[in-house]
Amino acid sequence: MGIWEAVLITVITAATPLLIAGMGELVVEKSGVLNLGIEGMMAVGAACGFAVAILTGSTILGILAAVGAGIALSAVFAFLVLGLAANQVASGLALTILGLGLSGLVGAGFVGTNREAVPAIFIPGLTTLPGGALLFGQNPFVYASLAIAFGTLWFLSRSRAGLTLRSVGESHVSAHSLGLKVLKVRLMAILFGGACAGLAGAYLSLVYTPFWSPGMTAGRGWIALALVVFASWRPLRLLFGAYLFGGATVLQLHAQAASIGFPSQLLSAFPYVATILALVVMSAGRRSATAPGSLGTPFVPDR
Amino acid sequence: MRQFIKAAAVAALAAGLAGPASAQEKLKIGFIYVGPVGDFGWSYQHNQGRLAIEKAIPGKVETTYLENVPEADSERSIEQLARTGHKLIFTTSFGYMEPTLKVAKKYPNVMFEHATGYKRDKNMATYSAKFHEGRYVIGQIAGKMTKSNTLGYVASFPIPEVVAGINAFYLGALSVNPNVKVKVVWANTWFDPGKEADAAKALLAQGADIISQHTDSPAPQQQAEAAGKMGFGQASDMIKFAPKAQLTAIIDDWSAYYIERVKLMLDGKWASKDTWGGFAEDMVHMAPYTNMPDDVKKMAEATQAAIKAGTLNPFKCPVLDQEGKEVPCKGNGALSDEQVVGMNFYVKGIDDKLPK
The missing domain is CATH 3.40.50.2300 (Response regulator)
Structure with missing residues (x-):
């Protein structure tokens, strides 16, 4: 395996959790809801996924538990912002704090427990080809993340349900007057976002670094949030952005290991700087690239 | 009788007050x-x-x-x-x-x-x-155990404690293996398992076969284990995460x-x-020496004992900085405590530029 292949593989592993969580949040925001709780949902997903995988010995059950935990936590958020029309920013921040605390509680008994990483796929004849490890030897999560990305792209741009979701996000009043079920659509979107965050968490604790430790999400939920803005709410840009952000953090590590002088602190800040730049470009540019019209505003049906 | 009740009441009151x-x-x-x-x-x-x-x-x-x-x-x-x-x-x-x-x-x-x-x-x-006393010991072990003569070091932030650790590690390795090189990767975090793992992967990809770390999660050791290489735990015994890879760990007590x-x-x-x-005051311990031949283990134990007894100082003079200039020797035959506590330079031979 050549050095470039090794580099690219680490870029992919670093980008995958950002891609999964970011794609979930993109769908949520497209429906007009801002969920700042990704970090918390990821942490709970990581803790529950690891705990169940250890207790049952089954990776599949661990992943399902992580997804379920993400959904459950996002349901709490949905109850607050849809059921009670609470402030989305405050509810989302509360969700992060709740999630980080809850994950510590769930994972407390599993600190210091080690587990084998979920193995990468191996297809005889393909994985062993030159460059084959890159295309055919990745972890199942990597293929799942790409499937989610392209599935979301198709759903939002090609399907009728996707059109409904976008119209709800652009103007919930108009959508409501057309007879679209605004709250139901948003509930589905929020639960999908929760499932993705939970899955991203499972990736962290079962593949990336197969152990549980409080705080192991280390701000990736926030980077996923920044990513959605950076991508200006477009799935393909988000896919690109995830690999760009993942690449920036990983490439500087490789550059250091190869003794290439590189300002490592600068590249660590890259995702945030890039997001700010993207915001500047967007606000200076055309209107088409701006946020969904109803983003962050609660909807109360007048009846 | 009344007196008695009064006394009892006072006593009870006093007890009641005394409790809280x-x-x-x-x-x-x-x-x-x-x-x-x-x-x-x-x-x-x-x-x-x-x-x-x-x-x-x-x-x-x-x-x-x-x-x-x-x-x-x-x-x-x-x-x-x-x-x-x-x-x-x-x-x-x-x-x-x-x-x-x-x-x-x-x-x-x-x-x-x-x-x-x-x-x-x-x-x-x-x-x-x-900690640098422990780092000198693991440096010697690394110098003996490496096959590629390339040691990987996942570092956190360029503060004196970490820099002194890298120097002690390298000097330890150099004392038993003149061909050894150390590659340093700054993760710019104390705790981010994912990033620490990526840093370790980068070092392994560049040919390092020993992973030492000055960040806090066991992730780098897991990577060493997965790659079939060796490493040293940080701050606590991480043998559970790397049963075949951990040579020892520096334990803070x-x-x-x-x-x-x-x-x-x-x-x-x-x-x-x-x-x-340090060793002498029992603030630094070493985890059991594992996964190494007996002669390396004996050497490590002897070094540890010598440092503990005060007969060996990792920073014994002369110490040369990266440009090869001799660092003024302000201690008794070695760098003084202040010089080690405030260390802001690499010793000669470390192939990395210290981030400022």
Whole structure:
């Protein structure tokens, strides 16, 4: 395996959790809801996924538990912002704090427990080809993340349900007057976002670094949030952005290991700087690239 | 009879008052951790020290901790502890130095203990451990065990403690293997398992076959294990995460120091001072030497014993800096404690530019 292949593989592993969580949040925001709780949902997903995988010995059950935990936590958020029309920013921040605390509680008994990483796929004849490890030897999560990305792209741009979701996000009043079920659509979107965050968490604790430790999400939920803005709410840009952000953090590590002088602190800040730049470009540019019209505003049906 | 009842009532009243009063006299001790207690590294070991206090001095103390406190935003956390009646506060990361100093000036009746820093005050003591003694030992082991002559080092932030650790590691390796090289990767974090793992992967991809680390999670050791290479645990015994890869681990043991300081506080004899202990003071331990041949193990034990006895100093003069200039020797045949505590240069032969 050549050095470039090794580099690219680490870029992919670093980008995958950002891609999964970011794609979930993109769908949520497209429906007009801002969920700042990704970090918390990821942490709970990581803790529950690891705990169940250890207790049952089954990776599949661990992943399902992580997804379920993400959904459950996002349901709490949905109850607050849809059921009670609470402030989305405050509810989302509360969700992060709740999630980080809850994950510590769930994972407390599993600190210091080690587990084998979920193995990468191996297809005889393909994985062993030159460059084959890159295309055919990745972890199942990597293929799942790409499937989610392209599935979301198709759903939002090609399907009728996707059109409904976008119209709800652009103007919930108009959508409501057309007879679209605004709250139901948003509930589905929020639960999908929760499932993705939970899955991203499972990736962290079962593949990336197969152990549980409080705080192991280390701000990736926030980077996923920044990513959605950076991508200006477009799935393909988000896919690109995830690999760009993942690449920036990983490439500087490789550059250091190869003794290439590189300002490592600068590249660590890259995702945030890039997001700010993207915001500047967007606000200076055309209107088409701006946020969904109803983003962050609660909807109360007048009846 | 009436007198008796009166006396009994007074006694009961006194007892009733005494109950809560003595409970209030419990010494409240606060801890600030930079990572989560469950990091299984740095903060975990400080928390072990806290638990040791509770066990050693039962009934007289009450301990509280705040975990995951960001260094840049720690002042309000430290002040929160000071305001809520904590009389002795341990702040356990280098970056807490200025905030601790600030809060210490504001609360002259609260005593502070700051780990790994160099600024003190009347009510602010400092303490640290000579981790570099352990790093010299693991450097020697690495120098013997490497096949590629390339050692990987996952570093956190370019502060003196970490720089001195890299230097000691390299000097240890060089003392047994003149061809050895060390590659340093700065992760710019104390605790981010994913990034630490990526840093280790980058080093392994560049040919390193030994992974040493000065970040707090076991992730780099897991990577070494997965790649079939070797490594050294950090701050606590990480053998569970790398049963075939861990050669040994440098273990911080704060228990004895914490108990001693709390006892002094209880006796009213606490005074601000600087404590810097290593093997000899039992503040630094080595995990069992595993996964290595007997001769390497013997060498490591001999080195450890020599450092403990004071016959070997990792920074014995002459020490050359990266340009090959001799560093002034201010200690007794070795660099002085101040020079090591404030170390801001690489020794000759380290193939990396120190980030400023």
